[in-house]
Amino acid sequence: MASIVSEWLHFGPSLVSLVSQPMVWVYLIAGVLLGYIIGVIPGLGATMGMALCLGIIFRLPQAQGLALLIGILVSSMASGGITASLANIPGTPAAAATVMDGFPMAKKGKGREACGYAYVSSCIGTVTAMILVFFIQPFISAVALKFGNWETFLFCLFGVILCGSLVGGNPVRGWVSAFTGMFISFCGAEQIQSVVRYNFGTAKLLNGVNSTVAIIALFGLGEVIMTLSRPNDIRVQSQSGFPIIDLKVFKRNIKNIFRSMLAGLWVGFIPGIGESAACWFSYEIARKSEKNGKDFGTGVPEGIIAAEVANNASSVGALIPSMALGIPGSGSTAVFIAALFLIGFHPGPLLLTDSPGILCSLTILFILAAIVMIGAGYVLTRFAIKFLTIDENVLMPIIVIFCAIGSYASTYTRFSLILLLVFGVVGYLMKKFGYPVPPMLLGLLVGGTMDSALRRAVIQYSNNPVEMITRPFGLAIMAFLIIMTIFSIRTTNSTKKASKDVAKVLAEAGAEDPQAE
Template sequence: MFDGLFAFGHAIAGMLSPMTILYALGATLIGLVIGALPGLTATMGVALMTTLTLKMTPNEAILVLICTYIGAIYGGSRSAILLNIPGTPASAASCLDGHALAKQGLAGRAMGIATSGSVVGTWIGMLCLALFTPVLGEMALKFGAYEFFWLAVFGVVISGNLTGTDPLKGWIAGFLGLFIAAIGQEGMYAYDRFTFGIHDLSGGIGLIPALVGAFGFAEVLTVMKDPPRKYIINTFDRVIPRIRDVLQYWRTVIRSGLIGTFMGIVPGVGEDVAAWSSYAAARRASKEKEKFGKGSVEGLMAAETGDNACIPGAVIPVLTLAVPGSAPAAVLLAAMLIHGVRPGPLIMIENPGFVYDVVAMMLIASFGILFYGLTLTKLLVKILLVPRTLIMPLIFVLCAVGAFAIASRMFDVYVMLGFGVIGFLLRLFNYPVAPLVLGIVLGDILDKNLRRGLVLSDGDLTPFITRPISAVMLAAILFIILMNVPPFRRRFDAASAAVKLRLRQLFGRTA
């Protein structure tokens, strides 16, 4: 415990330089703006900022990306409260009571509640990140080639639930990403695969151009496809939150923070589910159920605490297993690999201090959203009035420059454009984009560890099934797949309902 506190203190001290604080405040502000603008997402923001951090040191780059991530999730509450339009999917639950409060002339109070809930939720998630990551990291040290193979398969299978409502579409996108990862020279004998005689494909598909295209340029195409909207911003009162609003609902805050963190740890759930789950739990436990949906301070506090607590929770499986808990976390995982940080079971051996660096980064980001949320709200909401005909061309230029700047190759720009079209088409037909990128990230891990495991076992597949951790992961994969097959799902729901009914009968008799 004391070693952890010492490492955390050392991480904080290392980030108190003026330049680091400037990076953090700037990135948080950019994330807040991205989150506040309807149509843009935290995933796109992290992907776009990845191209601007290539020349930074790894710690500075990850700090910028984490601040952008946290700022974007928090920024979505601005448009949710003022316009009844969630800036990000995570803020959808905040529309119910946040906009209701705004229509009552309490928009400032609502934004103050959202700010305090977001900050406290981030702190709760940070605490869990600091406590659980080392423990899970030690457990993950038992992983070998066989376990890493199943871990990659698990990541692709769970990616079906990252976004969207149809897991099958998510799996199709994930396996498409695995195929794309196989393009170029393979890792053991440098033999060209799926290059079709194109020399530029021998090095494979660049991760950054693919990221920027799939999330950045595709976002531009998606936003420009829809007709423009006219926004009417509600007037608002004081933004400074009342201490009573926070202390009165301290049980709701703690409950929502823990629920949000747990939802983040479960791969494939995400911040939007964390917000709705926290909101539903708060409503069930509340003594003021009739106020929910009509301007409940408790409901808004629960939603904002839950979605921000999910961010540190989603980073826990990223650091320990290299499996993201949400779509933005998937992009963050890719960015860590780009900057030379190797998340996964070995991180507590290769770079144990990095976990506490991440905790310190989130603490700095939380102070950033607190600062902007209390001082610049009235100025920042004017960004909502900026016409998208000005914003979208700027984003496209950043996408093109970011793709070209990696290796100064026009081919990377073409890759960015191609993946932008692919990402746009996937969204058009309701296929999630995040599994595609996750498949590209995990493809190399899956390929190398499958072949390494076969070499170790002389071509025998038995160790892939009989080793304890491999068997557990295989069972988990089969369970996830079966749970998304309608007949098995109906049987499972029926069995669960029968068990719940029996438990109620037993407890009723006992009482």
């Protein structure tokens, strides 16, 4: 208990330390501005934005690197709803449900109100969820400390299987993606007996595939190839301006906000589902719970608030398994974990012990990023149309150069450029043929841990393997994970049903399917 309380005691010193560093503010504001633009432009998103910054952040001091990352994450999630409202296209997949009420509201001539509801709800979702995580996380980390090798293996295995089955439309493709990612992660010299696994005879692969390069390629270069090979013209159907923020509506929706935050947090906590499912899940709950549920889809603020609060709360909720176990809850947190490793943290059960104050720093930076976003979003939304209509043919080639420099900077070897090309093409093929990328990324990140954990557990219990399987903690985790699997399948089924219903309604209305994003 004392160790749990001691984590919270770092709040004051961390706050003073972060707020008093001008460069932290500079990187936080830069992250928020960059994230806003990334979130508004369809096709880009928090994951890609953070992936492109991986080559930069590990050269920064820890606090500045975290500020940049969190700025991008928070603001790109928040600004995705603006595109959804103004152009009927979710700026990020997480804003898919926002289209339902954001766009009809904009069509009624209330585009500025829709933008205001979207991004302010996002900021509220981030702040409230982060405060809750701040109090929950030390308890979960304390439990995670009891994990042995067998439990770690089980958690990784369930995470990957769950992620493969729930992300994307087809579980078979999801599992192919997850198992391929794990297979690739085993490449190079393993940790137990230094046996070299399929390095194709080259010393450059002795350390395995660099996950930073793989992330940059899968999310960055893959998207560039996809976009440039199939150009899309965006039709903006409304005008933007300074957003209108009606506080009375938010006051009226306190219950809706709280419910959506909890829904988002829950979906985020389940490894692998991600923010895009959270927005549908919450939207459906709000539609059933609110008095004006039958008006959802016609441009009511309740729908926008439910979707936007949930997707941001979900990205915060995904931090729980990421920090406690090193298992990412979503694609964006997978990149976030990789970034934490790069700047010297080790996400996992020992994170809070090894890096005292990290939870406080994250909480403060998330809240500061949300506050900065409220101000920056107000000004930038005036120019949202300009960002929306940036020509992809101009933007994408420079992202190729960024990817090349980022990959080189993360390894200092030219071989990383070959890996970049290979994974970039793989990323394109996966997107084109409907294979979700997050399960592969999850497999890449946890594969090595899973392999070492299983083999260490087997060696540890070589005299009595039954004892390993019947460890009370392991059995409890198995039971917990099975229950979570059932819950998450039910959650995903209901969100898929909700998004299908929405697609049907939109198809009848002659609009685009937001799921297409």
